[in-house]
Amino acid sequence: MKSLKLITALSIIFVNIAIGQENMASEREEVITVIKSYKDALQNLTTKGTFELFTKDSEVFESGGVEGSYAHYIKHHLGPELGHFKKFEFSDYKIDAKVDLPYAFTTETYIYTIVLNPDEKGESRTIMKKGVATSILKKMDGQWKIIKTHSSSRNIKNK
Numbered sequence: 001m002k003s004l005k006l007i008t009a010l011s012i013i014f015v016n017i018a019i020g021q022e023n024m025a026s027e028r029e030e031v032i033t034v035i036k037s038y039k040d041a042l043q044n045l046t047t048k049g050t051f052e053l054f055t056k057d058s059e060v061f062e063s064g065g066v067e068g069s070y071a072h073y074i075k076h077h078l079g080p081e082l083g084h085f086k087k088f089e090f091s092d093y094k095i096d097a098k099v100d101l102p103y104a105f106t107t108e109t110y111i112y113t114i115v116l117n118p119d120e121k122g123e124s125r126t127i128m129k130k131g132v133a134t135s136i137l138k139k140m141d142g143q144w145k146i147i148k149t150h151s152s153s154r155n156i157k158n159k
Contacts, residue, residue: 024099027144031097031104031137034144039108043089045082047074054146055138061150070146086124087115104137104144111156129153 034053041050054070067073082088093110114127133151137144 027099027101027104027139028097031099031106031144032095034137034146035095035097035106035108035135038146039090039093042078042082045085045088047079047082050074055140058146059148061148063152070149084117085114086117087113089113102139104139106133106135106137108133108135112153128156130156 038050038053041047051071051074056069056071058070060067060070060073062073062077067077090110090112093108095106095108097104097106109132110130112129112131116125116127118124131151131153133149135146135149138147139145
């Protein structure tokens with residue numbers, strides 16, 4: 001009888017662990033979807049649909065600068081920049097996400113290529129850099145929201 005109780009108790013524990021791991025994997029995928037949605041919008045040269053990915057009091061940091069909230073960043077920095085881009089593309093993209101409810105922490109690494117619109121001479125310039133971004137998200141009212149994000153980049157070393 002003791003063996004049956006022990007087996008039952010262990011079975012319940014293992015089932016609960018498996019369910020917990022499955023739930024955490026689902027949370028991780030939701031977090032990755034939020035971050036990739038932001039990346040995809042940038043590649044499409046738009047901010048449409050991105051404001052709901054961030055909290056109103058979010059904080060954006062870029063290459064040593066404090067950009068303020070996401071809304072401020074879009075209005076005074078990234079939004080105007082996107083208008084000068086012909087193309088903004090990420091390659092060699094990797095993302096890692098760790099969930100510790102109600103927070104999640106992401107790290108993205110990538111190479112980004114920006115092709116600027118032609119200037120008055122009809123010449124276009126291409127910028128290619130290696131970048132990294134870290135973000136902190138919080139699950140609020142059932143939705144993952146970015147509360148802090150920091151990105152930086154450096155020139156790609158020639159081999």
